[in-house]
Amino acid sequence: MxxxxxxxxxxxxxxxxxxxxxxxxxxxxxxxxxxxxxxxxxxxxxxxxxxxxxxxxxxxxxxxxxxxxxxxxxxxxxxxxxxxxxxxxxxxxxxxxxxxxxxxxxxxxxxxxxxxxxxxxxxxxAGQTLALEQLTPHSAYGTRLSPPLAQMQSPFQRIEIADSAEFGKVMRLDGAFMTSERDEFFYHECLVHPAALAHPQPRRALIIGGGDGGSSEELLKHPSIAHITLCEIDPAVIQLARRHLQQIHRGALDDPRVRHVAQDGFAFVLEAARHPAAEHAYDLILLDLTDPQTPDGSALAADCYTREFLQACHALLADNGALVMHLGSPFHHPQRFGLLRQRLSSVFRQVSPYTVYVPLYGALWGMAVASDTLAPRGLDSGAVASRLRERGLHDLQYYNAEVHPALFALPNFVQNLGA
The missing domain is CATH 3.60.90.10 (S-adenosylmethionine decarboxylase)
Incomplete structure (x- = not known):
């Protein structure tokens, strides 16, 4: 039964x-x-x-x-x-x-x-359910969740936060795992620090998505960061994160250096690119988004993966600036990984793909740093260690001087995707 x-x-x-x-x-x-x-x-x-x-x-x-x-x-x-x-x-x-x-x-x-x-x-x-996320039509990954601490249908998506024995509090959007208290550092540290450490002094950043506050929290660890624009389409995500995910954002969502914009990221970036201004010259742009398409066919963030959007992001970068985005799983989503890598290469002179295993996603996950000048692959462990010391980055759980070059050491099957 x-x-x-x-x-x-x-x-x-x-x-x-x-x-x-x-x-x-x-x-x-x-x-x-x-x-x-x-x-x-x-x-x-x-x-x-x-x-x-x-x-x-x-x-x-x-x-x-x-x-x-x-x-x-x-x-x-x-x-x-x-x-x-x-x-x-x-x-x-x-x-x-x-x-x-x-x-x-x-x-x-x-x-x-x-x-x-x-x-x-x-x-x-025990009132728990095995919550599964469909990685492909043939594979799924999941964990047992307690009854939701919070759930709502916003105008954009279904948001749920629940406790789990292994991951602590977990946030899901439209049934897809987004982040958890106990493994968020795998994703957020690797999304932020390879590019931020490669930049000599990042001051201004734009985050598209990122309503849980994890990427903002990591960026604010860099003492040179003076301003972050957090463009999250769904204010309800931020509201629930403030209430339930303090162990992820650690107050970053209310830091005075973080400016909140409740707007579609695609529209925000294209409008800013059409009207260049000093405040739109970003050292770092992080696309901390949901997947471009889920197994049920929905695609809330699909526009933010197009070449048109990437070109607009390129126009908003300051000299020596870089864009960072995730590419999906190179094993479960090889076509997506390859296609996004090719799109980045058609817009930026240098594209540096890398991978990290994310426990909550149940898969090896792909990311990339794209820039005309910044080359994070060129930083050896000694240079990374020096910059970590200079910036006082001592409270990291995943990223370190030895991990940095290892992230960019790709297996052959990943190197060949979109090359």
Whole structure:
């Protein structure tokens, strides 16, 4: 009987109204999403209701699955939908398929607000659930999470913060793992310090995304940093991070050197590039973004991976400036890694890809420093050690003088991606 039970209550649904009233249109949508999720339909029932005057009044449907069931009830008078997905995990783990199906259904109904619950049935116990993130259509990685400390549907994404035994507090956006208290330094230190240490004296920085505050916290360790523009499209991420993720940002979100801009990063950068000004000459630009596309097809940050955007970032860099971004997993996302590396090379004279294993992501992760002049690969361990001492960077957990050149030592299969 061990399995995963998911429910969602969706309010203010902005989908086509017929999806809440017409059993045939609802059937096409539900069957398509269930099939795409990889679950197996073995039976179905769609029952329309009528109001006293004979008008349509909602639909109840149930799909019998080889893995268990899906049940939906629409409330057109409230623009609301209730969803219920249960899968058995006795012979194989169907959790990722169930999570993907629930996410796809929620996206299709497009609620302005939603509330989800995850219950591990049978052997799970202790109110925890195995939360899985789909790395590819064929692979997933996850960890057990306690009931959410906070969850909300912002105008941009679903935000969840929950406790875990291994990672401490974990933030997820639209079901994707973003950061955790206990492993954030793997990602944030390696995103920030290779480029920041290579720069002789970084003073001004722009961060696109980064609402958890981790990259800001690492940048502020450099004594020359005088100003950071933190451009985060979703203020709710910052609000929840302030409340729950103090061990990640350590007050950086409220440091007077950090200026908050609640705007789409793509629009902010293109507008700044069209109107050059002294305050838009950045020594470092960090793209601390969600993935360009998730397995369910959503792409909140996709514009910020385009060549047009990278060209605009290039225009905002000061002399000796550099851009840093992540490229995804070279194993799970080799095409993305190679394509982004090629795009960077078409805009910048020097592109230095590197890798770091990120425990929360369950994968080797790719990053790159792109610049016309800055060459972090050229710094040997002695030069890095000297700059670490000069800048008083003693409280790092991952990055050090020996790690710096090792980050840029790429396996052959990674060297060949996009080369």
């Amino acid at each position: 061990q399995g995963l039970h998911l429910t969602a209550d969706c309010y203010g649904c902005r989908c086509d109204g017929a999806l809440l009233l017409d059993p045939e249109q609802l059937r096409r949508f539900v069957v398509q999403q269930t099939t795409l999720s990889g679950l197996t339909i073995v039976g179905e029932k769609f029952h329309p209701f009528q109001a006293a005057d004979g008008s349509a009044a909602g639909v109840t449907c149930a799909l019998l699955l080889a893995e268990s069931h899906l049940a939906i009830h629409t409330w057109p008078e409230r623009n609301a939908v209730t969803l219920d997905v249960y899968v058995c995990n006795y012979t194989s783990d169907n959790s990722a398929k169930a999570s993907g199906l629930l996410d796809a259904l929620i996206a299709g109904f497009a609620p302005s607000q939603s509330q989800t619950h995850r219950l591990q049935r049978g052997e799970g116990g």
